[in-house]
Amino acid sequence: MSYFPDDMPRPEPTMDEAGFWEFCKDRSLRFQACTSCGTLRHPPLPMCPHCQSCGIDWKEAPPDAEVYSYTVVRHASHPAVTPRLPYVVAVVEFPALPGVRLITNITDIDPGAVRIGLPVKLWWDDIGEGMHVPRFRA
Amino acid sequence: MTRRKACLVGVGQSEFTRWGGIKDRSQFQITAQAIVSAIRDAGMQPADVDGLASFSDDANSAPLMAVALGLPKLRWSSMVWGGGGGGSMGGLAQACAAVESGQAEAVAVYRGLCQGQGRRFGKFSAVRPGASFVNPFGLFSPPSMLALLVRRFMHLYPITELHLAEVALNARANANRNPNAVMHDKPLTLEQYLDGRWIAEPLRLYDCCLETDGACAVVVTTRERAADLQQPVIEVLSSIHGGGPQWGHGPLASHNMPDADYASTNGRGLARDLYAAAGVAPADIDVAQIYDHFSGLVLMALEEYGFCGRGESGAFVESGAIRRDSGKLPINTSGGQLSEAYVHGMNLLIEGVRQLRGTSTSQVPDARVCLVTGGLGVSPTSAAILGRV
Numbered sequence: 087m088s089y090f091p092d093d094m095p096r097p098e099p100t101m102d103e104a105g106f107w108e109f110c111k112d113r114s115l116r117f118q119a120c121t122s123c124g125t126l127r128h129p130p131l132p133m134c135p136h137c138q139s140c141g142i143d144w145k146e147a148p149p150d151a152e153v154y155s156y157t158v159v160r161h162a163s164h165p166a167v168t169p170r171l172p173y174v175v176a177v178v179e180f181p182a183l184p185g186v187r188l189i190t191n192i193t194d195i196d197p198g199a200v201r202i203g204l205p206v207k208l209w210w211d212d213i214g215e216g217m218h219v220p221r222f223r224a
Numbered sequence: 225m226t227r228r229k230a231c232l233v234g235v236g237q238s239e240f241t242r243w244g245g246i247k248d249r250s251q252f253q254i255t256a257q258a259i260v261s262a263i264r265d266a267g268m269q270p271a272d273v274d275g276l277a278s279f280s281d282d283a284n285s286a287p288l289m290a291v292a293l294g295l296p297k298l299r300w301s302s303m304v305w306g307g308g309g310g311g312s313m314g315g316l317a318q319a320c321a322a323v324e325s326g327q328a329e330a331v332a333v334y335r336g337l338c339q340g341q342g343r344r345f346g347k348f349s350a351v352r353p354g355a356s357f358v359n360p361f362g363l364f365s366p367p368s369m370l371a372l373l374v375r376r377f378m379h380l381y382p383i384t385e386l387h388l389a390e391v392a393l394n395a396r397a398n399a400n401r402n403p404n405a406v407m408h409d410k411p412l413t414l415e416q417y418l419d420g421r422w423i424a425e426p427l428r429l430y431d432c433c434l435e436t437d438g439a440c441a442v443v444v445t446t447r448e449r450a451a452d453l454q455q456p457v458i459e460v461l462s463s464i465h466g467g468g469p470q471w472g473h474g475p476l477a478s479h480n481m482p483d484a485d486y487a488s489t490n491g492r493g494l495a496r497d498l499y500a501a502a503g504v505a506p507a508d509i510d511v512a513q514i515y516d517h518f519s520g521l522v523l524m525a526l527e528e529y530g531f532c533g534r535g536e537s538g539a540f541v542e543s544g545a546i547r548r549d550s551g552k553l554p555i556n557t558s559g560g561q562l563s564e565a566y567v568h569g570m571n572l573l574i575e576g577v578r579q580l581r582g583t584s585t586s587q588v589p590d591a592r593v594c595l596v597t598g599g600l601g602v603s604p605t606s607a608a609i610l611g612r613v
Contacts (some may be wrong), residue, residue, distance in 0.1 A: 090360075090362065094360065094362075095348065095355075095358055095359040095360060095431070096360060097356040097359075098355065098356055099356050103356060103357075103406055107356070116301045120284050123490060127480075128478060128480055129354050129473055129477060129478045129480075132228075135469075135470075154376070154479075154486075155372045155373070155375045155376040155379070155479070155486075155487075156372065156375060157368050157371035157372050157375055157424045157425055157426075157427075158422070158424065158425040159362060159363075159368050160422040160423065160424065160425065161367075161421070161422070161423040161424065163346060163364035163365040163368070164347070164348035164362070164364050165347050166362075167362045167364075170362070170598055171421075173361055173362055175361055175363045175372070175424075176372075177479040179511060187409050187478070187479050187480050189358055189361050189363055189478065189479060191361050191362065197425075202375070202376065202379045212554075213360070214271055219360050219361075221361075
């Protein structure tokens with residue numbers, strides 16, 4: 087059973103975003119890295135904003151991240167989240183991968199205990215139909 | 225002063241209501257009526273207008289608007305890219321570019337939105353750029369998206385909930401003097417503010433703009449033409465829109481902006497260029513209308529537009545600086561978007577004009593220079609400095 091109910095909006099990637107979600111299907115969190123200059127970027131883009139190369143490597147993220155910022159959502163803007171309130175949405179960063187941050191959820195924690203700098207660990211949420219979503223727990 | 229320098233000569237608006245309050249007329253109709261009000265306020269006729277500008281994916285098509293208004297010729301139609309009200313002063317900037325370059329003689333800048341007839345901005349949207357990177361995580365709506373910036377801002381600097389409260393309480397006090405404000409007859413105390421329900425921490429209910437129905441328009445023409453019209457001449461000293469690196473994905477999609485200005489409005493560089501073009505400094509600003517979709521961003525803007533140092537906005541507002549009666553920089557004197565209405569910043573522009581005409585319900589004595597910002601924390605963001613000639 088996934089973290090949010092089944093009517094939660096699912097990823098609907100554009101052509102340029104599809105690679106990221108293909109790796110997620112295999113429980114692999116990867117960010118685009120430029121084949122020419124190595125610059126990391128997220129969300130996926132068809133071109134390196136540093137050197138304008140269109141060559142793409144996919145660099146695997148480590149499972150360990152830190153909370154860069156977070157909010158405790160207490161108002162439902164979509165009916166799917168109502169049974170989950172309050173829930174934590176965070177921006178996490180990877181000390182080993184400068185330049186990319188990820189929007190995710192911090193689960194399995196009292197929302198009041200979340201803080202900036204909190205170490206968190208990746209887990210994969212099976213949302214069905216072969217798709218997995220990266221979430222983190224303290 | 226060049227004869228083609230852009231001036232604001234007319235303002236018009238519909239009534240402002242709570243979300244879904246306007247049911248008997250279409251959004252397009254109230255927008256057209258607001259534009260006609262602005263044209264008549266200027267002492268002009270629709271046939272004098274040959275340009276239309278808007279922003280924020282406005283649904284009220286300029287070519288159709290030209291038909292509805294009966295414009296005999298259209299020489300300018302433009303819309304600024306981007307979500308929310310980020311481009312509100314960008315719409316003004318485009319109108320200024322049109323009249324100053326001679327491509328049009330008079331441009332109406334407008335924004336009409338009836339959230340009851342379209343979609344509520346505070347709700348989930350499947351069409352947001354980068355939606356796949358926010359929606360599966362329940363980051364659906366602007367308050368939660370921008371709460372992430374505000375949280376980090378409060379982590380880095382001595383900003384407290386009482387400082388956020390001051391922004392909301394000031395807006396409400398001003399709205400209580402403005403009969404057109406949706407919250408005109410609803411006083412707000414600090415206790416009520418603190419008792420307000422959480423939307424997305426650290427933002428409570430009263431930290432978030434209203435969801436309303438309404439339309440606003442202004443008319444821009446040349447200094448030469450303005451001198452022959454009936455209103456005091458309000459010059460657009462400068463107007464600008466744009467953004468910094470990686471803000472295009474920004475808070476609405478990915479939060480991968482540079483660390484150095486993550487907890488910001490995306491306006492620091494813009495502010496520098498805006499002041500330089502206007503030839504004025506922050507100390508010359510008599511009154512400001514700062515885009516108040518969320519209280520915390522207003523604090524950031526006070527710093528980025530030079531009214532106090534980095535991290536000092538809490539102490540600045542705590543001193544009473546933004547209040548009409550006591551402050552050195554009264555802001556959001558109509559009640560702003562927290563308490564007057566949320567017309568994507570165009571109501572702030574109209575209030576700026578009222579201040580310089582001397583007709584605000586929270587008039588700042590002898591106000592001659594006014595800063596108005598567009599939507600903060602998005603790209604593009606935008607701003608303008610207006611001056612009473």
